[in-house]
Amino acid sequence: xxxxxxxxxxxxxxxxxxxxLLNNHFALYGGYVANTNKLAExxxxxxxxxxxxxxxxAELKRRFGWEFDGMRLHELYFDNISKDSKSSDxxxxxxxxxxxxxxxxxNWQKDFKAxxxxxxxxxxxxxxDWMNEKLFNVWINEHDGGHLAACCxxxxxxxxxxxxxxxxxxxxxxxxxxxxxxxxxxKLEERFKMAKE
Numbered sequence: 001x002x003x004x005x006x007x008x009x010x011x012x013x014x015x016x017x018x019x020x021l022l023n024n025h026f027a028l029y030g031g032y033v034a035n036t037n038k039l040a041e042x043x044x045x046x047x048x049x050x051x052x053x054x055x056x057x058a059e060l061k062r063r064f065g066w067e068f069d070g071m072r073l074h075e076l077y078f079d080n081i082s083k084d085s086k087s088s089d090x091x092x093x094x095x096x097x098x099x100x101x102x103x104x105x106x107n108w109q110k111d112f113k114a115x116x117x118x119x120x121x122x123x124x125x126x127x128x129d130w131m132n133e134k135l136f137n138v139w140i141n142e143h144d145g146g147h148l149a150a151c152c153x154x155x156x157x158x159x160x161x162x163x164x165x166x167x168x169x170x171x172x173x174x175x176x177x178x179x180x181x182x183x184x185x186x187k188l189e190e191r192f193k194m195a196k197e
Contacts, residue, residue, distance in 0.1 A: 002040075005029065005034075006075055010083070014081070015178075032068075039063055040064070066144045068144075073158070074158065080191075081183060082182060086185040091186065093189060098135060116176045117172065118139050122141045122146075122160065123157065124156075126155035128196070129148065130152060131150055135154070154192050
């Protein structure tokens with residue numbers, strides 16, 4: 001099975017992110033999709049040929065998580081921002097859970113922004129632990145490490161430098177303030193409801 005890169009051109013012209021930055025970002029995402037497919041093919045060859053004891057096979061398997069998560073995290077990120085961002089009123093079920101777990105929407109937002117502002121490259125993810133019905137703001141340093149097992153991502157924001165430096169330079173704080181109003185709360189509500197099912 002081959003993965004196909006999704007088209008996110010509908011985001012071009014969005015407030016706060018230049019088309020140049022977005023086109024570069026889309027191209028980077030396309031590379032993750034291509035590499036995921038290439039690695040899956042190479043892994044399949046080793047399995048067919050019975051060479052799974054080769055060190056190359058082990059390295060391919062280790063690399064697959066990096067490329068696959070790079071692909072999927074970008075898809076979640078692009079899909080949860082919008083030109084026509086929806087307010088938190090569009091997400092009553094999620095907001096109720098946020099208020100339960102963080103005390104208020106404002107408290108959650110403060111903690112999520114603090115997570116985004118951590119030094120280094122990575123991702124900020126709002127995870128739902130469906131086994132314990134609890135939300136967590138989590139820092140993911142690398143695509144394939146630091147994820148919470150059995151938790152579902154509800155919100156994903158890219159804070160690798162390629163996500164903002166073309167437009168904001170080293171002013172990561174400005175990017176964080178800009179990205180929050182672009183969140184599509186209707187999409188977040190959909191993801192949260194799926195995670196709860």
